[in-house]
Amino acid sequence: MAAGSTYTPIATNTVSGSSTSSITFNSFSGYTDIVIISNGTFNTGDNGYNLTFNSDTGTNYSTTYLYGDGSSAASVRASNANAISAARMNTSFGVGITHIMNYANSTTYKTVLSRGNSGALVNANVGLWRSTSAITSLTVACPAGISNFVAGTTFTLYGITAA
Amino acid sequence: MANTYTLIEAKTLTTTTASVTFSTIPATYTDLLLKISSRNNDIYNEIHFRFNGNTGNNYSGINVYGNGSSAISSSSSSISSLQNLTVQSVSTQTASTFGNVELYIPNYTSSNNKSISADGVQENNATSAQAMLGAGLWAQTNAITSIEAFPSIGSFVQYSTFYLYGISNS
Numbered sequence: 552m553a554a555g556s557t558y559t560p561i562a563t564n565t566v567s568g569s570s571t572s573s574i575t576f577n578s579f580s581g582y583t584d585i586v587i588i589s590n591g592t593f594n595t596g597d598n599g600y601n602l603t604f605n606s607d608t609g610t611n612y613s614t615t616y617l618y619g620d621g622s623s624a625a626s627v628r629a630s631n632a633n634a635i636s637a638a639r640m641n642t643s644f645g646v647g648i649t650h651i652m653n654y655a656n657s658t659t660y661k662t663v664l665s666r667g668n669s670g671a672l673v674n675a676n677v678g679l680w681r682s683t684s685a686i687t688s689l690t691v692a693c694p695a696g697i698s699n700f701v702a703g704t705t706f707t708l709y710g711i712t713a714a
Numbered sequence: 715m716a717n718t719y720t721l722i723e724a725k726t727l728t729t730t731t732a733s734v735t736f737s738t739i740p741a742t743y744t745d746l747l748l749k750i751s752s753r754n755n756d757i758y759n760e761i762h763f764r765f766n767g768n769t770g771n772n773y774s775g776i777n778v779y780g781n782g783s784s785a786i787s788s789s790s791s792s793i794s795s796l797q798n799l800t801v802q803s804v805s806t807q808t809a810s811t812f813g814n815v816e817l818y819i820p821n822y823t824s825s826n827n828k829s830i831s832a833d834g835v836q837e838n839n840a841t842s843a844q845a846m847l848g849a850g851l852w853a854q855t856n857a858i859t860s861i862e863a864f865p866s867i868g869s870f871v872q873y874s875t876f877y878l879y880g881i882s883n884s
Contacts, residue, residue: 558719560883563744588745588883590820590829619778619787619847626785645849646820646831668831668849673776673787675847705821707744707883709718 559710566591566704573692574706580687582710585654587689589638589647591704593697597671599636601692602649602663604680608633611681618674635678636694638667642701645669654686661686718882722746725876730755733864736878741823741857743880748861750815751875753803756868759836759844761802761815762795764862765828765852775799775830775850781842797866799848800834805868808838812874823857 559582564574579585589600603612610631617626618639629636638647649665663678680686691706693699720743723736739746752761764773774791777799790798802813813836819828830850837843852858863876 558881560718563883588818588820617778617785617847619776619785621776621787621789624778624780624785624787643851644826644829646818646829648818648831666831666833666847668776668829670849670851671776673778673847673849675778703824703826709883 557712559712561708561710563705563707566700567702569594569699569702572699573690575688575690576708577688579708579710580655583653583713584711585651586709586711587647587649587691588707588709589640589705590644591640592642592644592701593640593693594699594701595642596697597639597641597669598694598697599639599667599674599676601634601694602637602678603634603690603692604661604682604686605684605688607682612678614676614678616674616676618672620672634692635663635680636676637663637665637678639669639672639674640667641669641671643670651686657683657685659683720880722878722880727870727872727874729872730869732869733862734870734876735860735862737860739859739861744821744883745881746819746822746858747879747881748817749877750863751812752815753812753871753874754865754868755805755871756865757804757806758865758867759801759804760797760866761800762797762864762866763817764795765858766856766860767862768854769794772853773850774853775848777846777848779844779846781844796830796850796852799832799846799850801836801844801846802834803836803838807836808840811836811838819858825855827855828852828858
């Protein structure tokens, strides 16, 4: 398979202990797109993990959600938020796949597509960061009301190169 | 650069086939990705999955589903295969159309229960088509060493393809 040269692991962070509420990736230059693969749980609750860029905690993010909880499907959205709500997680091991397209360009706002699968809900979210800055760091964090990721939770960052 | 996205095995069906199994999955990768292009010779769009030949009631899942006019969600628990997470094309749909299915399995060798992300779509330029997003769980702590895919009823038709990739995080 020749695709190895286009899909490159950048870093993996495996949570240990019970005090990790956020993880930041800093060094991922030289790619076209980046992908975050998550596999893990919160200590409590059921929500999307927060995703922010370049330490920006302003109200520069928005998210549109499509989700199903096993009995109904719905779509909602949040504007002028402090973070993108990405892949859904809860207290059973779930998988998240979050794509950040054309992250290094300095002319457009940045778009995120995130698929989440908790034990209680499946979601597909589209997020926007209203900044033209190239993304040089990203932080995944527990949302309000959830204190930490559980030990064994993994976040892996991959870079995709167009050519 | 590291070879992180490796084809483990490819299968292209040369005849109608009831079940497809990848039985020699090495433990050397971090995640698994199964990509399927398939069509059923019957009217049922579901694909079922089993790991390690396990037929116990250890599978569960949730989906959200749209068909061009409405969206719904359903779930299943304590069943004998992963099901109702994806959709493929079926015999009553436009000829030569095949559904696209993707299954992502992170940390497939871990000692935790295995969570699965599934996406499936089948478009056929007709009044109804379907897209489904699914979350699955195999409540077993064994490493996954084999994957079986099979329609709920019917068989995969000729030219259906199944590609299994291993993804390494280092």
